[in-house]
Amino acid sequence: MVQSVAGNAEQFKHSFREEAREILVELEAALLELNGNSGDQELVGRVFRGLHTIKGSGAMFGFERLAAFTHNLETAFDEVRNGRLAITAELIDLTLSALDQIRAMLEEGAAGAPAADPACCEQILAQVRKLAGLPAALPAAHSPASPVQAAAAPVLAGPLREWRIHFAPDSAMLLNGTNPLLLLRELSQLGGLSVKASMASVPPLRELDPERCYVTWEMVLATAAGEDALRDVFIFVADGCELTLEPVAKQALPSAADLTAAALAEPRSAPAGRRTTDKPDTATSLRVPAAKLDQFVDLVGELVTVQARLSELAGRRDDLEIAEVSEEIERLTSALRENSMNIRMLPIRATFEKFRRLVHDLARDLGKNVELTIEGAETELDKTVIEQLGDPLMHLIRNSMDHGIEPPAVRKARGKRPTATIHLSARHSGASVLIAVADDGGGIDAAAVRGRAVEKGLIAADAELSESETYALLFQPGFSTAKQVTDVSGRGVGMDVVRQKVDSLRGTIDVASKPGAGTSVTLRLPLTLAIIDGLLVSVGDACFVLPLANTLECVELTRDDIARANGKHVANVRGEIVPYIRLRDHFNIRTARPDLEQIMIVETEEGRYGFVVDQVLGDCQTVIKNLGRFYRHVQVVSGATILGNGTVALILDPFRLVQDAMRLGAEGQRARAAPHRGAARQPSQPAVRAH
Numbered sequence: 001m002v003q004s005v006a007g008n009a010e011q012f013k014h015s016f017r018e019e020a021r022e023i024l025v026e027l028e029a030a031l032l033e034l035n036g037n038s039g040d041q042e043l044v045g046r047v048f049r050g051l052h053t054i055k056g057s058g059a060m061f062g063f064e065r066l067a068a069f070t071h072n073l074e075t076a077f078d079e080v081r082n083g084r085l086a087i088t089a090e091l092i093d094l095t096l097s098a099l100d101q102i103r104a105m106l107e108e109g110a111a112g113a114p115a116a117d118p119a120c121c122e123q124i125l126a127q128v129r130k131l132a133g134l135p136a137a138l139p140a141a142h143s144p145a146s147p148v149q150a151a152a153a154p155v156l157a158g159p160l161r162e163w164r165i166h167f168a169p170d171s172a173m174l175l176n177g178t179n180p181l182l183l184l185r186e187l188s189q190l191g192g193l194s195v196k197a198s199m200a201s202v203p204p205l206r207e208l209d210p211e212r213c214y215v216t217w218e219m220v221l222a223t224a225a226g227e228d229a230l231r232d233v234f235i236f237v238a239d240g241c242e243l244t245l246e247p248v249a250k251q252a253l254p255s256a257a258d259l260t261a262a263a264l265a266e267p268r269s270a271p272a273g274r275r276t277t278d279k280p281d282t283a284t285s286l287r288v289p290a291a292k293l294d295q296f297v298d299l300v301g302e303l304v305t306v307q308a309r310l311s312e313l314a315g316r317r318d319d320l321e322i323a324e325v326s327e328e329i330e331r332l333t334s335a336l337r338e339n340s341m342n343i344r345m346l347p348i349r350a351t352f353e354k355f356r357r358l359v360h361d362l363a364r365d366l367g368k369n370v371e372l373t374i375e376g377a378e379t380e381l382d383k384t385v386i387e388q389l390g391d392p393l394m395h396l397i398r399n400s401m402d403h404g405i406e407p408p409a410v411r412k413a414r415g416k417r418p419t420a421t422i423h424l425s426a427r428h429s430g431a432s433v434l435i436a437v438a439d440d441g442g443g444i445d446a447a448a449v450r451g452r453a454v455e456k457g458l459i460a461a462d463a464e465l466s467e468s469e470t471y472a473l474l475f476q477p478g479f480s481t482a483k484q485v486t487d488v489s490g491r492g493v494g495m496d497v498v499r500q501k502v503d504s505l506r507g508t509i510d511v512a513s514k515p516g517a518g519t520s521v522t523l524r525l526p527l528t529l530a531i532i533d534g535l536l537v538s539v540g541d542a543c544f545v546l547p548l549a550n551t552l553e554c555v556e557l558t559r560d561d562i563a564r565a566n567g568k569h570v571a572n573v574r575g576e577i578v579p580y581i582r583l584r585d586h587f588n589i590r591t592a593r594p595d596l597e598q599i600m601i602v603e604t605e606e607g608r609y610g611f612v613v614d615q616v617l618g619d620c621q622t623v624i625k626n627l628g629r630f631y632r633h634v635q636v637v638s639g640a641t642i643l644g645n646g647t648v649a650l651i652l653d654p655f656r657l658v659q660d661a662m663r664l665g666a667e668g669q670r671a672r673a674a675p676h677r678g679a680a681r682q683p684s685q686p687a688v689r690a691h
Helices: 002-034 041-060 064-081 089-107 118-132 180-188 227-233 256-265 290-316 320-344 349-366 383-387 390-404 408-413 446-455 467-475 494-504 559-564 654-673
Strands: 161-169 191-198 216-223 241-247 345-347 369-375 380-382 419-429 432-439 508-514 518-526 531-539 542-547 551-557 570-573 576-582 597-604 607-613 615-623 637-642 648-652 688-690
Touching: 002 041, 002 089, 002 349, 041 064, 041 180, 041 227, 064 089, 064 118, 089 118, 089 349, 161 180, 161 227, 180 191, 180 216, 180 227, 216 227, 227 241, 290 320, 290 383, 290 531, 290 615, 290 637, 320 345, 320 531, 320 615, 345 349, 345 383, 349 369, 349 390, 349 419, 380 383, 390 419, 390 432, 390 494, 390 518, 446 467, 467 494, 467 508, 494 508, 494 518, 508 654, 531 597, 531 607, 531 648, 542 615, 551 559, 551 570, 551 607, 559 570, 570 597, 570 607, 576 597, 576 654, 597 615, 597 654, 607 654, 615 637
Parallel strands: 369 419, 508 688, 542 648, 576 607
Antiparallel strands: 161 216, 161 241, 191 216, 345 380, 419 432, 432 518, 508 518, 531 542, 531 615, 551 597, 570 576, 597 607, 637 648
């Protein structure tokens, strides 16, 4: 039992850490918004409530040092709420530094996590006290005296309001390592609290389990705090208790003594047939470990593969009963697949919000004025993709801050606003999501990039490069145009990290730049890395899958159509000339070409393109399997899938296929135009496109 209790306590500490990490991100966002809007009392309230929640819940789950440290910050922001302390840049910087220390205290004990610096913590608190005009040492957040102080003096300024509070913790709360008395102590710090413990649910001694909680509490609180502040006290146990908050009507407001007497005389009774400690069915969300979710999606993927085999088997047999069962299982599998994919989809807001702090700190260090704007924060994509976006976005922002954005004096001389802008945006595009980092800085100096590449031996001095090939040099390992190495950039590592991450996510990079006006780097990434809807096609004996979300239509290609094109790879589709790529030629498949072929028309960044195949076999639910590290440089293939008959089909990436065909065509034209010159050395090209 001791081991079970200890295990449960660790589980709930883990839950607290997860919740606290989210609160810290929200706190950083609120503080940075306050930096330009110091009079917004709603933002001040958000900061105060966040600190208050971390403090109270931290003490409850055994993070005493974290709670004591946060208590000092909370007191300072209480001074701000009451108008006795002004919001200044210094206070915000100190609080941001304090959040770094809180985050370190939160992660103490985790492998590789940096420990909080006690000297730094004390220095931060000393500066905060000095700013707030507070005593040299504030009292501890929690006194070791009585856990609940009845009728304590209110600590908040403003008109008082009285609340009736019914608190019935789940009987298993003690097994989780939670002490409900600490919650009551936290509540008492909000105002004058009168408490009555009800023993109505305590069973006879022979049935009593000493490790369970049978007590409920009826309380009356006189406070200036609002309902949100009261509920924040119980935020980490709200799903495991029965909690009722009822404001006392102003027109019949009795005294605290009367309310206490009423609470003593009329204890709240539970509905018939239900004990007061039963947990109400009010939970609207459930935290699930990521590993369990990944395992669930993997099992769904295996089910999709087995269902494809069943459909294949049913199609070969003339058995109506098997066909009906196969169709029903296909319907259920499809619904399960959609639901499992939706569970994995998360909004990108949290990832975007993290960079407000990065932009704020870098702007201060570089002596630049920069604001971060965000668009499309509610755009959803696979959690696995989101988890790997942090590093590439960080490097793109750092590169914009250091290389792209000019100092205020230079911007003013060029007729620009002294404050520069970095714009983070996200939007859906078919089966992909487009994530862009744009700045209004000086743009990319293509000549400087080319000169640096020649200097480093990446290209020959007489090499002819297109704009996209020039921009692709930025993503080469060790490439940098910086004259000297700084703390921010100059080692040529950041953009290489971006390329590697985007490649591993089967994405592409689109660079658009205009001298003097700024640069935009857009990452095109798949919505999910697990299962997609696809169209199964064949070329000779090989099968391929094209993503269904990008496919517009299918048209026939006859020998007469080919003859009318005079050898060019274009087709007339209802009056529109559409270029196409013959997959047979592109993949060097040496089998006889059928008289009637099919063109799959796909929407790409280059416009509408066609892919010529022998036959369209139908749509399929495709479980994406990685090809392994030996095929990591094969850009035009995004993975493979197992078909119902057990064979393997490659999943094609239409965007990279088009880019690969255009690159090969451009190289062929250059070779024909300059046959007398030796082949210039060209860098290996990541999937980069220029505007």
